[in-house]
Every structure is written in C-alpha cells, then in structure tokens.
Amino acid sequence: MDINKIGVVIIGRNEGKRLIKCLNSTLTENTNVVYVDSNSTDNSVKNAKDSGAAVIDLDMSKPFSAARARNTGWQYLIVQHPEIEYIQFIDGDCELQTTWLEQARGFLHNNTEYAIVCGRRRERFPEATLYNQFCDDEWNTPVGDALSCGGDALIRTKCLQEVNGYKDFFVAGEEPEMCYRLRQNNWKIFRLNEEMTLHDANITRFTQWWKRANRSGFAFALSAKEHGKEKEKYCVREAIRPLMWTGAFFTILILSLFSPFLLITLLIFPLQIIKMYLKKTDKSLYGLKSCLFLMISKFPEALGVVDLMIKTIKKQDYTIIEYK
Template identity: 45%
Template structure:
C-alpha cells in the first residue's frame, strides 16, 4: 500500500466520522497518508479528525460546499505532498472501510491497467432500523462487472484522475457519474468488484429525509441530462422522462380531464400499480426476500413525485442563473 493515499470528506457527521476514522486507523499501515476535508462542520468534526492524527483541511466557506470540491481538494493535496501515489481511496465520512477491500481493489487495478476506478458492495449499517435505510441498502446492491459509473466511495487511479482533473466541483450532486463519463470518453473503464467495500450509516429515520434525498436525485437527473443528455451518452434521458411522466404528466391529465370524461380519466391511474408490479418483478432478480422487493417497488413509485420536484428546481435555478446550493437530508 505504499502507493496509496486516502481522502475522506464530511460535514457534521459526528460519531459516524469517528467510526470512519477508526476503520482507517485499524486497516491502514501508518505510512499511508490520510486527509480529511471538512465542509463547514459545526459539530467539531475537524478537531475529531485531528485527534486521529490525519491531515485536516477546512474548505473556504465563501465558496459553495460540494462533495466534489472536497474530494478534489483532498486528492490534489495528497499529490502535492506525496507525488509518488498511484491510487486514491475516496471514502465518505459516514462510511467505514471494510477489511480486505484495499488489497482486492489494488490487485484488480494492477491486473488491468485500463481500469480508472473500482468499487465494491456498500452495505447499510442499520438496514432494518428504518424502511429508508433498507431502501438504501438495496440501492447499493449493484451488478458486478464492468460498470458505467461508480459512487463516491471508490479506489481511483491517479493517472486517470489527473487526465480529467478530477470531479466537477460546481456540481452539488451526481459528480461521480459525471466524472466517469469523462473517464470513459478517454478510454478508461470502471468496474464493480464482487467484494464488500464499506459500511454506510445513512441514519435516515424520517420521511422528510427520504423526500429531500429523492428531490436531490431529481436534481441530479436534470443536471446530468443537461450536461450529457445527447448522443452518444443519452445520459439520464430515460430517468428525466420517467420523472416527468409519472411525477407530473400522468396525475395532471388524470385530474384535468375529469370534467370531460365523466371521471373515466382516473382510470389512467391504474398505470401506477402496473409500474409497481414491473419494478417488483425486476427487483426480485436481486432480492430473494419478496417483502423487501415489495418495499423497494412501492417506494420507487412514490419517489417519482419528489424526483419531478427536483427536476423542476434544477431547471428553475438554471433559468434564474442562480448558484446551486447543497440539498442536505441529514
């Protein structure tokens, strides 16, 4: 691991950051450099990180906080002070690194020099404490093999990072797939390994938290489509239409046509149970527990509404030429 550096980012993660840094302390040799980049925490996170002996960088509050900005600050700091590094492990402050991940990830990267990034299974720490935690645990369970994108927790090759100058710091969400598009355009590949990577503590126990996260997801869809929605990527084109159709178009016309159809237009709403059943059957391929597949399908249907709101918020923000601000749910 002599050519490895670690970048951790966070904002008011509290005890989650403690567990994150404990996992690094336990798994990393002392010579591996670790930098923690803080985005305006008010809970003493920078002091907590210093107590673990890691380098701490507090972002300038005069500029918008974004995860992308934090990661860029971290990896550029590491390369300025440790230019020999070949790999950067990015780790969110609400995650704990799992044993054997780094060995497997680095080994795979050395086997295939075309790989820019590898990621593994993200598991929720308390999936059964709330339906929202469970949803995220299922969401993290992505197919193994070559992938189009990776998430915020990933091992990334320094050479690839430098070629694309890292993440787009102006994006408040969706910065990981955006960077992956630019990497793939340069011939790099991304891969999801059949290995556990991190434990994530979503700490999501309220409907309002879930709703805000889905709004943020809708924003990311609209933003991604705006950037790369044309061929050849057609990025987020399907998701954009899905949010617009299910979150607005279908309910709008079902209601607006009531006076002209003697309420028969309400029959259009039967499409929602059909959508639910379609998602349920799809999810059963990955989730042997029928109850979990049912929960996943139900909330996926409901999510169309906040996702549409997020799309609208993005376009309105764009039209008004306003600076985007973080959509936080914790």
C-alpha cells in the same frame, strides 16, 4: 501492499462518532489520509486532527459541493505525496472494510485498462428502517464492468488528473458524471465482489427519503444538461422519466374535473407497481414496498428536475440538497 502508493480522502460535516470510526478504519491501513471538513459545528475537525490525519477546512465562501471537497482532498495529497498512484475516496459516515484496499489495489495493478474499482457498500443498520434497507439494496450493484461508481471507490491518480477530477458545480451525481468522462477517454470501471465499506444512512423519516429522491432527480437533470446532447445521451432518459409519470398523474387529475370517468386511467400507476413487482426475484412484502416507493419517488425526482430547470433559467448557483 505498498501503502505509500495509496492516499485516502475523507469528506464530511458533523458526522460525530461515525467520523471517528471512519478515521480509525483508514488510518490502520494507510498513513496518507486527509480529511476535508465542510464547516462542521461538532468536534469533527478536532477528532480528525487528534487521529493524526491531515485536515483541511473547505473554503465555504464558494458554493459547497462534495465534488469540490473531494477535489480539494486529492489535489492536496498528490502535492504532499507525489508518489501516490491511487486515491481511496470515502464519505465520513462510512467505515472502510479491513481487506478492501489490498484487494482493490491488486485489481488496478493487474488490470491497467481500469480507472476505478469499487466494491460492496453495506448499510450498518439495514433493518433499522425501511429507508435504510432501500439504501442497502441500492448499494448492491452488479459485479463486473460498470458504468459508474458511488462516493466510495479506489481511483488511479493519473485518471483523476486526466479529467481534472470531479466537476465542482455538480452538487449531486458527481461520481457517475466523472465516470462518464473517464469512459469517453476509454477507461473502464469495475465492481469487485468484495466488501468495501459500511455506511450509516440513518434515514428515519419519510421526509428524508423524499429529499434524497429529490436530489437524485436534480442529479439526473444536471447530468443530462451537461452531456445529454452527446452520443450516449447521458441521463436524458432518467431525467425525462419522472417528468412523464408526474405529468401524466396531474394531467389525469385535471382532465377528470371535466370527465370524472378518466380517473380510471390512474390505474396505470398501481399496474406499473405490479409489473415491477412481478419482474423482481424478491416476492416478499418488502419487495412490494420497494416497488411502491420506486413509483412514489418519481414525484420528488420530478421536482428535482424542475428545480434544476428553474435555477438554470435564473442563472442561480446550484446548492446541495441535504437529507440528514
């Protein structure tokens, strides 16, 4: 593998020991590594410099987003190393698997119609909390052609240049949105059946899970606002669905004040949970819990959609929704 053709962009803030593991995993594979730091107050910048990676302190006078951090990273790399043909993006709380870059580069080299290749991201401690296990399931996406990728992926440099990378103002959902634009340009995305990264979600509280779901709703709404009127109606359904479920719940509650008998219609919620559970191959207690939380997630997602609407009406800057 010609390592000079691959660059690595790491983004993070206050990742501590997780960043050290991330740096060590990438530097063993590739010397063209840049770490973009977003105002860390721990030793992240020092640790990155000590590792030998190039370090950029993101300009925090502008609204922060992971999208802007990633753009800053890959644009720096192609100026410093114009020979780079592929960029591996990785979050600072992840660790790159040993064989990933070779497998991913080989795929893109042999399949020129593909812009992006991603693999299996796994949670480092999936059994630590129920929420970590939810994340691990979320990362277990179908193998084959895909509509989008997550934050960890190997991407052709020319494709990043073609669509000008991520949209800086996307404070959530920036990766699928860029994938959407690439697909409009007839590029394809592939999910390899290979181990890619280890991730440490470290979600230990319900409130963290709630904020993460809230961020998803915001991402759906922002994506629908940007591309919802186009042929694919991108993310329109995902943005409307939580509003419908949440709206139905509160409408029933309000109407039941006048006719308590209407409370029986709230049974649509447990019935929907049962319906989802019966469709799952996993009939364990965990499978039932995942369906329950999927239904509950509609409420924070709806709040995220509403938050996007309010910020748009007031012409406010979009701000990141942190759950760690």
